[in-house]
Amino acid sequence: xxxxxxxxxxxxxxxxxxxxxxxxxxxxxxxxxxxxxxxxxxxxxxxxxxxxxxxxxxxxxxxxxxxxxxxxxxxxxxxxxxxxxxxxxxxxxxxxxxxxxxxxxxxxxxxxxxxxxxxxxxxxxxxxxxxxxxxxxxxxxxxxxxxxxxxxxxxxxxxxxxxxxxxxxxxxxxxxxxxxxxxxxxxxxxxxxxxxxxxxxxxxxxxxxxxxxxxxxxxxxxxxxxxxxxxxxxxxxxxxxxxxxxxxxxxxxxxxxxxxxxxxxxxxxxxxxxxxxxxxxxxxxxxxxxxxxxxxxxxxxxxxxxxxxxxxxxxxxxxxxxxxxxxxxxxxxxxxxxxxxxxxxxxxxxxxxxxxxxxxxxxxxxxxxxxxxxxxxxxxxxxxxxxxxxxxxxxxxxxxxxxxxxxxxxxxxxxxxxxxxxxxxxxxxxxxxxxxxxxxxxxxxxxxxxxxxxxxxxxxxxxxxxxxx
Amino acid sequence: xxxxxxxxxxxxxxxxxxxxxxxxxxxxxxxxxxxxxxxxxxxxxxxxxxxxxxxxxxxxxxxxxxxxxxxxxxxxxxxxxxxxxxxxxxxxxxxxxxxxxxxxxxxxxxxxxxxxxxxxxxxxxxxxxxxxxxxxxxxxxxxxxxxxxxxxxxxxxxxxxxxxxxxxxxxxxxxxxxxxxxxxxxxxxxxxxxxxxxxxxxxxxxxxxxxxxxxxxxxxxxxxxxxxxxxxxxxxxxxxxxxxxxxxxxxxxxxxxxxxxxxxxxxxxxxxxxxxxxxxxxxxxxxxxxxxxxxxxxxxxxxxxxxxxxxxxxxxxxxxxxxxxxxxxxxxxxxxxxxxxxxxxxxxxxxxxxxxxxxxxxxxxxxxxxxxxxxxxxxxxxxxxxxxxxxxxxxxxxxxxxxxxxxxxxxxxxxxxxxxxxxxxxxxxxxxxxxxxxxxxxxxxxxxxxxxxxxxxxxxxxxxxxxxx
Numbered sequence: 003x004x005x006x007x008x009x010x011x012x013x014x015x016x017x018x019x020x021x022x023x024x025x026x027x028x029x030x031x032x033x034x035x036x037x038x039x040x041x042x043x044x045x046x047x048x049x050x051x052x053x054x055x056x057x058x059x060x061x062x063x064x065x066x067x068x069x070x071x072x073x074x075x076x077x078x079x080x081x082x083x084x085x086x087x088x089x090x091x092x093x094x095x096x097x098x099x100x101x102x103x104x105x106x107x108x109x110x111x112x113x114x115x116x117x118x119x120x121x122x123x124x125x126x127x128x129x130x131x132x133x134x135x136x137x138x139x140x141x142x143x144x145x146x147x148x149x150x151x152x153x154x155x156x157x158x159x160x161x162x163x164x165x166x167x168x169x170x171x172x173x174x175x176x177x178x179x180x181x182x183x184x185x186x187x188x189x190x191x192x193x194x195x196x197x198x199x200x201x202x203x204x205x206x207x208x209x210x211x212x213x214x215x216x217x218x219x220x221x222x223x224x225x226x227x228x229x230x231x232x233x234x235x236x237x238x239x240x241x242x243x244x245x246x247x248x249x250x251x252x253x254x255x256x257x258x259x260x261x262x263x264x265x266x267x268x269x270x271x272x273x274x275x276x277x278x279x280x281x282x283x284x285x286x287x288x289x290x291x292x293x294x295x296x297x298x299x300x301x302x303x304x305x306x307x308x309x310x311x312x313x314x315x316x317x318x319x320x321x322x323x324x325x326x327x328x329x330x331x332x333x334x335x336x337x338x339x340x341x342x343x344x345x346x347x348x349x350x351x352x353x354x355x356x357x358x359x360x361x362x363x364x365x366x367x368x369x370x371x372x373x374x375x376x377x378x379x380x381x382x383x384x385x386x387x388x389x390x391x392x393x394x395x396x397x398x399x400x401x402x403x404x405x406x407x408x409x410x411x412x413x414x415x416x417x418x419x420x421x422x423x424x425x426x427x428x429x430x431x432x433x434x435x436x437x438x439x440x441x442x443x444x445x446x447x448x449x450x451x452x453x454x455x456x457x458x459x460x461x462x463x464x465x466x467x468x469x470x471x
Numbered sequence: 472x473x474x475x476x477x478x479x480x481x482x483x484x485x486x487x488x489x490x491x492x493x494x495x496x497x498x499x500x501x502x503x504x505x506x507x508x509x510x511x512x513x514x515x516x517x518x519x520x521x522x523x524x525x526x527x528x529x530x531x532x533x534x535x536x537x538x539x540x541x542x543x544x545x546x547x548x549x550x551x552x553x554x555x556x557x558x559x560x561x562x563x564x565x566x567x568x569x570x571x572x573x574x575x576x577x578x579x580x581x582x583x584x585x586x587x588x589x590x591x592x593x594x595x596x597x598x599x600x601x602x603x604x605x606x607x608x609x610x611x612x613x614x615x616x617x618x619x620x621x622x623x624x625x626x627x628x629x630x631x632x633x634x635x636x637x638x639x640x641x642x643x644x645x646x647x648x649x650x651x652x653x654x655x656x657x658x659x660x661x662x663x664x665x666x667x668x669x670x671x672x673x674x675x676x677x678x679x680x681x682x683x684x685x686x687x688x689x690x691x692x693x694x695x696x697x698x699x700x701x702x703x704x705x706x707x708x709x710x711x712x713x714x715x716x717x718x719x720x721x722x723x724x725x726x727x728x729x730x731x732x733x734x735x736x737x738x739x740x741x742x743x744x745x746x747x748x749x750x751x752x753x754x755x756x757x758x759x760x761x762x763x764x765x766x767x768x769x770x771x772x773x774x775x776x777x778x779x780x781x782x783x784x785x786x787x788x789x790x791x792x793x794x795x796x797x798x799x800x801x802x803x804x805x806x807x808x809x810x811x812x813x814x815x816x817x818x819x820x821x822x823x824x825x826x827x828x829x830x831x832x833x834x835x836x837x838x839x840x841x842x843x844x845x846x847x848x849x850x851x852x853x854x855x856x857x858x859x860x861x862x863x864x865x866x867x868x869x870x871x872x873x874x875x876x877x878x879x880x881x882x883x884x885x886x887x888x889x890x891x892x893x894x895x896x897x898x899x900x901x902x903x904x905x906x907x908x909x910x911x912x913x914x915x916x917x918x919x920x921x922x923x924x925x926x927x928x929x930x931x932x933x934x935x936x937x938x939x940x
Contacts, residue, residue: 059788
């Protein structure tokens with residue numbers, strides 16, 4: 003069993019502790035703050051909820067969490083040490099000196115955002131094993147760790163540290179040269195500064211600024227970052243073409259107080275070469291397809307939760323025409339098969355047929371008055387059995403529709419028969435016989451539907467029975 | 472039928488055209504570039520692929536695309552005009568004057584990122600209906616439009632424009648005061664400038680910078696933006712506490728060349744009040760849960776595609792222990808039910824059981840040698856029928872496992888029986904009888920399994936038959 007020492011609790015230290023514990027490491031924490039136990043317990047509770055959900059496989063059994071009485075006790079015999087104490091160099095040096103007396107070998111990462119490794123290491127015993135390992139909140143979910151070894155680092159120790167960080171699901175991004183604020187915080191700070199001006203000058207509120215980020219470039223950056231996105235904007239002309247278009251903006255008035263790098267031919271060449279090395283294996287069309295696939299997948303994931311940009315898409319969807327549920331059989335679904343429904347076989351995954359039929363049942367419910375208000379009032383139908391036949395492969399981009407017939411509606415019981423067809427030629431992809439029971443969402447037990455809904459359902463079922471003759 | 476005029480093709484104009492067309496509007500395009508038709512056709516092809524996939528309902532029938540011979544013809548009688556010509560004010564003024572002669576009423580949005588509405592409007596006839604409507608690439612997918620009316624705008628026309636933009640699925644963010652570069656491009660430019668320094672100084676490559684963004688804060692910004700994220704970082708102390716911690720960084724050496732707003736009590740109060748108005752209806756714990764839910768949903772969506780941060784998570788997952796398929800019945804799944812699998816009934820959606828059983832079948836295949844290499848070699852199993860019984864509700868966070876028994880393995884035929892159980896008490900959530908056929912992924916037709924796989928499968932099936940006795 004491996005052990006990590008977490009020096010300094012709080013949100014960052016707690017996040018580190020959670021990362022290691024939930025990946026099966028033992029963790030010994032030292033923090034003199036009397037509130038440390040409570041703070042770490044709070045972070046850990048949230049991390050225990052969140053991190054296991056990322057994966058489609060169980061995490062290993064959780065490690066043991068120990069609160070050490072002293073710094074020395076915390077670090078003795080451990081395999082990795084992460085320091086997250088307040089950003090004061092004298093304090094950090096004091097901590098490192100004490101650590102060196104008890105453990106001279108384990109990699110010692112610092113969560114610092116402000117200090118360079120040369121500053122951390124200055125005058126320290128066993129300084130070569132000290133490096134920057136700067137995480138991002140929430141540490142238990144976001145993979146990025148900026149690893150800055152700097153000159154004088156013990157390369158073997160840093161290599162060992164990188165392996166350890168990777169083994170707990172992190173992404174150690176090694177930064178070649180040390181620099182104030184590393185990389186990411188330089189961006190964060192540039193944006194923060196600009197945002198403060200906008201609020202101060204009354205141009206936009208905090209909410210408007212957040213919306214300007216999360217409904218636009220935030221979604222791009224979540225999956226491609228800056229340069230690969232701009233490579234697409236440059237089109238077949240590539241980065242050089244993009245810079246020719248966008249570069250001159252750097253000298254526009256709103257940058258007058260900034261120190262701006264000159265766009266020399268050399269710098270443009272350097273960016274172009276690096277971008278080729280990064281993305282040159284894909285054509286612009288392929289990059290565009292990749293970007294759009296990611297945007298669709300992320301926005302649909304947010305839509306399913308009703309959050310952020312997903313809430314906007316859901317609102318817009320409500321204005322789109324509903325299928326014609328007055329027909330017999332009813333048309334309950336008209337849609338296109340989205341890319342996030344396909345699997346490694348290159349076709350729609352079997353589980354997504356269940357999604358289609360679940361949605362068809364929802365639309366059927368709406369047709370007889372068991373709508374969103376009805377559900378909000380605590381009544382609904384739960385599916386108890388589905389038999390799905392898979393006849394013809396369905397692919398991303400296929401336009402399709404589902405017809406639904408009520409086979410049985412009797413008290414709590416409801417039986418539906420769905421057929422999913424390709425719009426182009428009417429070919430049947432799949433059929434489903436679905437058996438549902440009416441339930442109270444309060445007791446979670448079966449109960450008869452409300453009389454008005456029962457009556458509407460009976461009428462609809464009668465129409466379907468006639469239509470079938 | 473409503474018609475939009477798109478003045479200026481290219482990637483931006485093409486994106487606007489696609490937005491309107493795919494939402495059922497007719498579109499008339501004017502662009503003197505002889506390549507305009509080709510360029511717009513390319514954008515439109517990609518948009519036709521992408522946009523319908525965002526929704527779980529079909530978009531309306533696509534509108535008609537007309538290429539107008541003259542600017543006048545393009546704008547005559549239309550309901551909305553969007554100008555996306557090159558960023559030269561003389562050119563824009565010339566275009567606006569010609570438009571005014573043929574259409575004096577329709578809202579006239581400009582895609583400009585550099586000009587303020589007062590500059591666009593200066594000396595123009597019917598200038599009050601001109602405003603900034605700045606989109607983000609890809610215009611057919613990203614919802615954000617920065618709408619800047621500025622002083623002297625015709626408010627009725629701008630209100631009409633906002634309704635039109637919303638009706639085609641866009642999010643018009645109205646910016647109170649005109650300012651160079653509006654809002655979002657100020658952030659983009661600040662980050663771009665910083666990125667150029669990092670490349671120039673050899674601190675990081677374009678790829679490292681993109682990774683620093685997309686594996687960390689990019690994911691945060693895609694769903695919450697800047698201030699709401701930082702509100703969480705401030706903890707129960709809120710924004711004021713956060714600024715007290717982070718604010719001093721503004722005066723650190725790496726900002727020495729920047730004009731930095733002074734963090735007066737007044738500014739801190741203003742930010743705190745705006746943040747309260749934006750996010751005060753949720754506690755910090757609720758915001759944290761919201762953030763993590765969104766991060767999990769987005770990262771899992773990327774994982775399913777094998778892209779960006781999702782690729783990192785998939786790699787890490789491969790290192791996690793597999794379930795014990797040597798047991799009888801085999802344990803094929805050990806996992807936690809993720810939040811993105813739950814629906815409006817507050818429990819795991821019926822379709823996700825299909826996902827679990829699909830994954831259990833994959834793991835069963837691996838157990839008898841039909842693994843990823845086998846699939847890559849062009850052979851696989853397709854499910855042809857599933858019968859799923861839903862017995863007990865499953866909830867997000869539940870740890871569960873699936874046992875699988877081979878009921879039949881005969882030539883192309885494979886029949887499995889799965890039981891999904893709660894780890895805590897062994898309660899059976901659901902069962903599935905799954906019938907699969909062996910297929911060639913090349914011909915997409917059934918065929919017998921490869922002999923080595925058939926033999927392993929036969930042995931495994933025999934073990935299961937014994938175990939059942």
